[in-house]
């Protein structure tokens with residue numbers, strides 16, 4: 001890979017940097033202790049969400065959302081190098097964050113691959129713009145890692161499906177206009193063969209969304225109930241009973257999306273700053289060679305993740321769908337994030353027990369908050385154990401365990 005930037009790339013960098021300088025909102029005192037877990041903003045109020053939506057619209061209007069999407073779908077068809085430059089420039093500036101992460105990361109790319117021309121025309125443009133927010137209805141109380149065991153039923157009646165069942169852990173369902181829903185359409189067929197992939201309007205009668213509370217205290221995901229929900233047959237993606245193939249495409253976009261393109265160097269610098277500011281055994285934690293060794297190890301892992309991410313992105317920009325290598329990234333990013341969170345707790349000692357925004361908490365308690373939130377990344381999008389299985393079986397081609 002050649003990482004030299006051409007004059008055109010430098011112009012691109014300058015253009016985006018200048019746009020961000022002139023347009024990024026000012027950071028308020030309240031924003032300064034905000035933290036993110038990589039899955040979305042934490043401790044978010046309706047007002048914060050409104051700010052994210054407004055910032056998203058501004059970026060979209062200027063052509064800075066989904067830059068690697070093909071031009072015909074509203075992207076810029078940006079090159080790998082431009083995508084890297086974009087991420088670098090964005091990470092240097094504080095912004096409120098954007099919306100519709102699942103729509104942009106999962107739904108759009110899946111519809112571009114599997115949707116009919118009519119479906120692409122109807123749904124794809126409103127994804128990047130954030131006009132329609134999407135959620136992902138896969139997991140059920142009895143079907144998580146083994147999602148193909150799902151029981152939500154869709155029965156065909158004329159031009160409609162009638163849907164009954166329950167989903168769980170549905171991120172963003174409380175904001176969503178649409179859901180990519182996996183349903184069972186043939187209960188007699190082997191479990192992977194009787195599933196259909198259907199787009200459901202979340203405002204339909206019979207859809208109920210109930211928030212769930214996470215260990216951090218936030219409610220970013222939900223239970224969603226479907227009671228005799230009527231969905232037009234034209235919302236089916238691909239063939240009836242062959243939704244599993246479509247579902248796998250979405251999952252591969254999810255795994256590579258959670259891990260890919262993530263530059264963790266800023267988080268490592270923050271950890272180093274923490275080590276320089278807290279005291280351990282009569283000196284700063286940073287004075288302890290074991291602490292510096294540990295932080296250096298995190299930096300090495302982060303660099304390996306960064307370059308593996310570039311390889312994955314190269315594949316995507318060549319028009320190839322993400323491969324099982326996305327599991328490597330998803331596993332390494334989420335586990336490194338958790339290890340760093342736990343190490344911050346060691347550095348903080350007894351102060352680690354103070355909650356987010358508690359009086360006397362170091363850095364407003366964001367470290368314990370981040371550590372609690374970090375566990376979620378090792379579960380969402382397929383647990384670490386499941387990623388190990390995939391890497392063993394499909395990347396390393398090891399024999400399947402019993």
Ligand SMILES: Cc1cc2nc3c(=O)[nH]c(=O)nc-3n(C[C@H](O)[C@H](O)[C@H](O)COP(=O)(O)OP(=O)(O)OC[C@H]3O[C@@H](n4cnc5c(N)ncnc54)[C@H](O)[C@@H]3O)c2cc1C
Pocket residue numbers: 039135136137138139140141143144145146168169170171172221376377379380381382383384385386389
């Ligand atoms: C923050 C967050 C957001 C989420 N958002 C969504 C969403 O938007 N939409 C959605 O559909 N789902 C979502 N999920 C659900 C997520 O996909 C599931 O939690 C995940 O797939 C695991 O399923 P489960 O919770 O049922 O655990 P289970 O599958 O019951 O697993 C329990 C434990 O057993 C282990 N295990 C299971 N099977 C195996 C195996 N074959 N080999 C080895 N170990 C195994 C698991 O690793 C885990 O430790 C979200 C989860 C989180 C944490």
